[in-house]
Amino acid sequence: MxxxxxxxxxxxxxxxxxxxxxxxxxxxxxxxxxxxxxxxxxxxxxxxxxxxxxxxxxxxxxxxxxxxxxxxxxxxxxxxxxKPVEIDWSADKNKQNPSDFEDIMSRFLKDSEERQQDVKKHQEAKGRGYSRRG
The missing domain is CATH 2.40.50.140 (Nucleic acid-binding proteins)
Incomplete structure (x- = not known):
């Protein structure tokens, strides 16, 4: 070569x-x-x-x-x-059980709700420490 x-x-x-x-x-x-x-x-x-x-x-x-x-x-x-990428095309492994999806979504909603509450608490606590003076 x-x-x-x-x-x-x-x-x-x-x-x-x-x-x-x-x-x-x-x-x-x-x-x-x-x-x-x-x-x-x-x-x-x-x-x-x-x-x-x-x-x-x-x-x-x-x-x-x-x-x-x-x-x-x-x-x-x-x-x-x-190098070629090997992909497993078997349909059984790629299908998700509908109940699995619902479990995932409920965990996501619960986590996001908790995070939202934490953000609100943090913003409220941040706002209490300041006062306006004119």
């Missing part, structure tokens, strides 16, 4: 720095910036990667000088989004 932007390929981590990891892909070295390692904030890249780790990376860009920008985060997101 050629090194073109958008391709997802496997590489080997060859060096780790404070700002990212250098990954060997198809005999060339590319950089995975620390911000492209994981979906979450990465304080220490060594908690996520070690030298000689095999990683899937997405080629972000290849400039005219041969500099290759890579992303582990985007490769993972692409894998997640390309």
């Amino acid at each position: 050629t090194l073109k932007a958008g391709n997802i390929i496997e590489g080997t981590v060859i060096n780790i720095t404070n700002f990212g990891a250098f990954v060997d892909v198809e005999g060339k070295t590319g950089l995975v910036h620390i911000s492209e390692v994981a979906d979450t904030f990465v304080k220490d890249i060594r908690e996520h990667l070690k030298e000689k780790d095999k990683v899937k990376v997405k080629v972000i860009s290849v400039d005219d000088n041969g500099k290759i920008s890579l992303s582990i985060k985007q490769a993972i997101q692409h894998q997640k989004s390309s």
Whole structure:
């Protein structure tokens, strides 16, 4: 596979720095910036990667000088989004019992009524503490 932007390929981590990891892909070295390692904030890249780790990376860009920008985060997101979603179409599981719906509605009405009473009490208590002076 050629090194073109958008391709997802496997590489080997060859060096780790404070700002990212250098990954060997198809005999060339590319950089995975620390911000492209994981979906979450990465304080220490060594908690996520070690030298000689095999990683899937997405080629972000290849400039005219041969500099290759890579992303582990985007490769993972692409894998997640390309997996088909399994849906259980069986009708029996999706049908709700009418009594279940009525139970849910009665609980909702009870909870909302209690919340409404709490709001009224709070507003009344708030109004008592102030007096108007002219």
